[in-house]
Amino acid sequence: MAAVAPSPVLEIAARARDIVGPDWVVTDSAQLRVYECDGLKNQREVPGAVVLPGSTEQVAAVVRLCHERGVPFVARGAGSGLSGGAMPNAEGIVIGLSRLREVLDLDVPNQRARVQPGVTNLRVSEVAAPHGLYYAPDPSSQQVCTIGGNLAENAGGAHCLKYGFTTNHVLTATVVLSDGTIVELGSEAPDAPGLDLLGVLIGSEGTVAIVTEALLNLLPKPQHVETLVAMFPSSETAGEAVSTIIAEGIVPAAVEMMDRLAIDAAKTQTPITWDTEAALIVELDGPVREVQSQFEAVTAICERCGADEVQVAASPAERMDIWRARKSAFAAVGALAPAYLVQDGVIPRTRLPEVLNGIRALADANGVRVANVFHAGDGNLHPLVLYDNKVEGEQERAERVAIAIIELCVDFGGSITGEHGVGVEKVCSMSKMFTGDDLTTFDRVRSAFDPDGLCNPDKLLPTPRLCGEVPGFHHTHRVEAAGLGERL
Ligand SMILES: Cc1cc2nc3c(=O)[nH]c(=O)nc-3n(C[C@H](O)[C@H](O)[C@H](O)COP(=O)(O)OP(=O)(O)OC[C@H]3O[C@@H](n4cnc5c(N)ncnc54)[C@H](O)[C@@H]3O)c2cc1C
Numbered sequence: 001m002a003a004v005a006p007s008p009v010l011e012i013a014a015r016a017r018d019i020v021g022p023d024w025v026v027t028d029s030a031q032l033r034v035y036e037c038d039g040l041k042n043q044r045e046v047p048g049a050v051v052l053p054g055s056t057e058q059v060a061a062v063v064r065l066c067h068e069r070g071v072p073f074v075a076r077g078a079g080s081g082l083s084g085g086a087m088p089n090a091e092g093i094v095i096g097l098s099r100l101r102e103v104l105d106l107d108v109p110n111q112r113a114r115v116q117p118g119v120t121n122l123r124v125s126e127v128a129a130p131h132g133l134y135y136a137p138d139p140s141s142q143q144v145c146t147i148g149g150n151l152a153e154n155a156g157g158a159h160c161l162k163y164g165f166t167t168n169h170v171l172t173a174t175v176v177l178s179d180g181t182i183v184e185l186g187s188e189a190p191d192a193p194g195l196d197l198l199g200v201l202i203g204s205e206g207t208v209a210i211v212t213e214a215l216l217n218l219l220p221k222p223q224h225v226e227t228l229v230a231m232f233p234s235s236e237t238a239g240e241a242v243s244t245i246i247a248e249g250i251v252p253a254a255v256e257m258m259d260r261l262a263i264d265a266a267k268t269q270t271p272i273t274w275d276t277e278a279a280l281i282v283e284l285d286g287p288v289r290e291v292q293s294q295f296e297a298v299t300a301i302c303e304r305c306g307a308d309e310v311q312v313a314a315s316p317a318e319r320m321d322i323w324r325a326r327k328s329a330f331a332a333v334g335a336l337a338p339a340y341l342v343q344d345g346v347i348p349r350t351r352l353p354e355v356l357n358g359i360r361a362l363a364d365a366n367g368v369r370v371a372n373v374f375h376a377g378d379g380n381l382h383p384l385v386l387y388d389n390k391v392e393g394e395q396e397r398a399e400r401v402a403i404a405i406i407e408l409c410v411d412f413g414g415s416i417t418g419e420h421g422v423g424v425e426k427v428c429s430m431s432k433m434f435t436g437d438d439l440t441t442f443d444r445v446r447s448a449f450d451p452d453g454l455c456n457p458d459k460l461l462p463t464p465r466l467c468g469e470v471p472g473f474h475h476t477h478r479v480e481a482a483g484l485g486e487r488l
Pocket residue numbers: 038039074075076077078079080081082084085086097117138139140141144145146147148149150151152153154155156157158205206207209210211212330331419420456459
């Protein structure tokens with residue numbers, strides 16, 4: 001009887017053992033389930049195998065095997081993504097970067113850190129702290145999420161209002177292309193000539209290359225910080241205050257909002273005692289005198305816009321409590337309902353009051369509860385749609401409301417995602433924001449890096465396989481662009 005050839009995935013797994021060592025390849029079906037999804041729990045796929053390389057060269061060697069056999073692969077950091085970006089392909093390989101978690105070099109005079117992709121966001125600031133430096137992008141998941149995942153998602157956070165997103169803090173990235181070639185994108189020199197290929201990589205959701213090293217810009221810790229919480233009778237009045245603060249030329253380090261439901265959730269995890277419909281957290285940082293004058297102006301604006309009370313963090317510990325309340329709110333909402341959907345949309349911040357009203361109307365009309373906790377200064381909303389998955393029909397109702405909220409954001413001139421990415425969750429909504437020509441252009445650029453479509457396929461850009469007919473999508477683009485890919 002003729003021997004049955006092993007599947008390409010199992011063949012790659014066997015050969016990868018020689019590259020990364022036998023302990024770093026997972027093919028056991030129970031262990032593979034650990035990798036079946038990210039933070040988007042309602043979409044799952046068990047991968048064919050998981051490989052955990054220990055160096056850039058090992059990543060490249062494993063990718064070369066995938067390229068040889070035409071097997072798709074997906075990079076995975078901490079799996080904290082909320083849009084299914086790290087969801088595996090059943091016939092593909094997961095390349096986990098968790099072993100690459102060193103800060104390789106801290107260049108204090110130049111305020112830079114060279115890091116591996118699996119290092120957590122918070123770790124970079126911890127290592128820089130003794131030198132009076134920190135890494136500015138601060139996603140709420142910063143204790144667990146990785147720099148590789150941050151680059152892929154162009155992660156933001158509370159302080160990105162003043163300091164910008166990941167893309168503003170990365171100088172270079174070493175990446176492995178889909179044929180296993182190792183290249184460096186970006187430049188240590190400011191404003192280098194040429195096309196911004198690093199800009200294409202950042203926010204590409206793992207679809208153009210695997211990041212194996214990054215050079216990050218660090219900032220000096222601000223001289224002085226003041227944090228206040230203003231209590232408002234409604235989310236709408238708090239929204240007015242946000243627009244007024246920015247319109248008056250003040251750029252706080254952060255402006256975050258939590259509504260009553262989100263506050264109630266946070267109370268289950270933190271010592272806050274706020275009793276209000278909407279809490280506006282405003283943080284100001286910079287030289288002492290500048291912060292003090294802005295602080296007085298912000299307090300006056302909040303009072304003018306109807307704040308009943310303004311509390312000030314009187315110590316670093318109180319400031320930490322405020323931020324713990326804000327950053328724990330997503331997870332804490334789990335205490336209020338058996339299940340919830342996290343939504344992520346953007347609107348022009350001047351439209352906050354109208355959109356918050358619209359969200360409430362949608363929630364009431366569908367009989368579901370929606371908690372709001374978000375980056376108000378950026379107009380980046382995170383409505384959390386609560387439901388009971390044991391009650392028939394509730395999940396469908398919650399999903400309907402979540403989609404309607406995003407459509408509302410687009411109707412108000414906003415976007416389908418602010419910082420959680422498109423992933424698989426919103427891939428079919430891309431055509432709501434972009435024309436067929438736009439999508440074709442994106443696909444051509446992506447194909448220049450990955451002509452064979454092996455690098456995290458079916459994410460970010462709609463494909464006929466996932467979304468049915470897609471305006472402007474032609475498979476031939478991958479072939480047309482292949483020549484360009486060779487020249488990268
Ligand atoms: C409670 C909670 C709060 C959150 N708050 C925020 C927030 O404030 N701001 C924000 O922006 N996000 C937030 N997120 C979302 C998430 O943490 C970020 O998107 C984060 O950047 C994902 O990092 P990760 O290491 O977990 O990546 P993963 O989830 O593992 O992967 C995310 C994407 O990145 C790709 N990827 C991972 N590593 C690499 C690599 N080395 N090279 C190329 N591609 C790679 C994956 O293929 C995937 O497409 C939050 C998530 C949770 C659960």
